[in-house]
Amino acid sequence: MRRTSSPRGQTPLLRHRLDRKRASTAGALGYHSTDPDRGARPCFPLKPGGYDTAALIEVLEQMKVFYRGERVVLVRDGLSAHWSRAMRARAAEQDRLTWERSPAYAPEPNPVGLLWSSLKKRELANLAGGHLADVADATEQGIHRINTNPRLPWSFLTHTGLTIHPPNVRKDQ
Numbered sequence: 001m002r003r004t005s006s007p008r009g010q011t012p013l014l015r016h017r018l019d020r021k022r023a024s025t026a027g028a029l030g031y032h033s034t035d036p037d038r039g040a041r042p043c044f045p046l047k048p049g050g051y052d053t054a055a056l057i058e059v060l061e062q063m064k065v066f067y068r069g070e071r072v073v074l075v076r077d078g079l080s081a082h083w084s085r086a087m088r089a090r091a092a093e094q095d096r097l098t099w100e101r102s103p104a105y106a107p108e109p110n111p112v113g114l115l116w117s118s119l120k121k122r123e124l125a126n127l128a129g130g131h132l133a134d135v136a137d138a139t140e141q142g143i144h145r146i147n148t149n150p151r152l153p154w155s156f157l158t159h160t161g162l163t164i165h166p167p168n169v170r171k172d173q
Contacts (some may be wrong), residue, residue, distance in 0.1 A: 022026065023136055024050045026059045027112040029156055030072065040153035042115055044143055046136055053084045060090060060097075073098045111156040115146065118156075 010142045022044055031040040045059055063072065074097060076082040083115035091099050107113045123142035129135050146152050 001041070007022065023048055023100065024130055025139065026051055026056060027115065028059075028066075028074070029111045029115055030067065030116065031153075031157065036135060041147055042112075042155055043140075044145055046139060051081060053081045053086045056081050056087060057090050060094070064094075064096075071096050072097070073100060075100045075102050077102050077110065086149060103104050108162045111160050114156040114159055115153075118142070118152070 025044050025046045028043040029040065030043070043063055045062055047055065051059075063074075076099065078101070081087065090098060102109055118141060119142040122145070123138040127135065127138055129138070142163070
């Protein structure tokens with residue numbers, strides 16, 4: 001919930017008809033170092049239910065296609081599925097993938113957290129959709145909004161304090 005109002009003394013309520021069904025997304029935000037004109041863009045596979053190790057391994061396969069064989073440095077948080085035996089074994093097989101662990105309780109170096117914050121403040125603020133598809137549609141609209149602004153994904157990356165060298169973005173973009 002972002003903001004709402006109601007008569008003084010009455011608690012504001014947002015009603016929705018969603019049951020316990022949910023959708024989950026795994027997020028990555030990166031840029032192509034060999035093709036900086038492509039810009040920074042999010043990779044956000046959305047799926048019904050939750051992510052487990054097998055589903056995250058599938059995300060790795062999608063990222064391989066997304067980044068077209070480039071070297072990738074993937075910063076992961078402490079989620080147990082990120083560090084399972086199967087995930088570590090899969091990571092060892094990836095010659096173009098370097099794994100780094102983000103510090104515990106340190107959201108600052110996580111550009112995906114900033115991306116989520118942007119989505120929650122705009123497209124998902126006060127959303128009380130009647131169906132799970134409404135939430136998925138709003139999320140996809142937000143990803144599209146972020147992708148169409150070449151400066152916004154770079155701002156998420158540079159805000160982390162990590163050493164990132166974005167290309168010069170023309171002012172008319």
